[in-house]
Amino acid sequence: MIRILLIDDHTLFRSGVKALLQRQPDFEVVGEASDGLEGVKLVEQVEADVVLLDVDMPSMNGHEALAQIRETHPDLAVLMLTVSEDCETLSECLKLGARGYLLKKIDQDFLLRSIRSAYNGDSVISPQMMTKFVSRLADPDAGKTRPAGGQDPSVLTRRERQTLAWLARGVSNKEIARALDLAESTVKVHVQSILRKLNLSSRVQAAIYAIEHKIDKEL
Numbered sequence: 001m002i003r004i005l006l007i008d009d010h011t012l013f014r015s016g017v018k019a020l021l022q023r024q025p026d027f028e029v030v031g032e033a034s035d036g037l038e039g040v041k042l043v044e045q046v047e048a049d050v051v052l053l054d055v056d057m058p059s060m061n062g063h064e065a066l067a068q069i070r071e072t073h074p075d076l077a078v079l080m081l082t083v084s085e086d087c088e089t090l091s092e093c094l095k096l097g098a099r100g101y102l103l104k105k106i107d108q109d110f111l112l113r114s115i116r117s118a119y120n121g122d123s124v125i126s127p128q129m130m131t132k133f134v135s136r137l138a139d140p141d142a143g144k145t146r147p148a149g150g151q152d153p154s155v156l157t158r159r160e161r162q163t164l165a166w167l168a169r170g171v172s173n174k175e176i177a178r179a180l181d182l183a184e185s186t187v188k189v190h191v192q193s194i195l196r197k198l199n200l201s202s203r204v205q206a207a208i209y210a211i212e213h214k215i216d217k218e219l
Contacts, residue, residue, distance in 0.1 A: 004051070
């Protein structure tokens with residue numbers, strides 16, 4: 001079971017997400033909080049694997065809550081779930097250690113996949129935000145925030161390029177394996193090879209690289 005903690009000040013939204021999660025056989029909602037301060041306290045009281053954390057909340061905002069949660073529970077997967085489409089907010093959350101950044105307007109399937117991916121150690125960003133973030137990275141003034149990786153994509157094999165294209169869609173290794181008719185273990189090897197060859201440190205950086213080099217268009 002993936003144990004999930006919800007931290008969001010909108011009661012109706014939180015209730016809807018809780019109802020969705022509780023219908024999944026592998027999910028368990030272990031707690032709810034209506035603001036960041038309450039959420040930080042609740043993290044100390046319950047055993048959670050994934051935290052869904054809003055950004056704009058009273059008492060303590062999502063940034064502050066994220067920083068405190070990461071300080072005391074560095075291995076806990078925190079997914080920001082927000083209406084904010086601001087790239088600065090996204091960048092700040094990633095710097096603070098968020099495992100992902102999801103917009104509240106994403107579809108249910110993407111949310112469920114993202115939680116499972118975060119639980120398995122992967123990073124996820126809403127496709128809309130990924131596109132905006134890449135556009136921001138393309139701005140010379142934003143050079144300091146550009147992810148690592150200056151290798152030419154020609155260093156990748158055909159299968160690695162295909163895998164990278166799927167990574168840009170934010171899907172899991174299992175879904176990539178199904179799409180490419182490969183073993184999940186083989187996909188994992190491809191992902192590790194991609195990160196090593198391109199000098200990248202995460203799936204998020206790989207997805208950004210794929211979009212910047214238009215590899216995502218090859219599907």
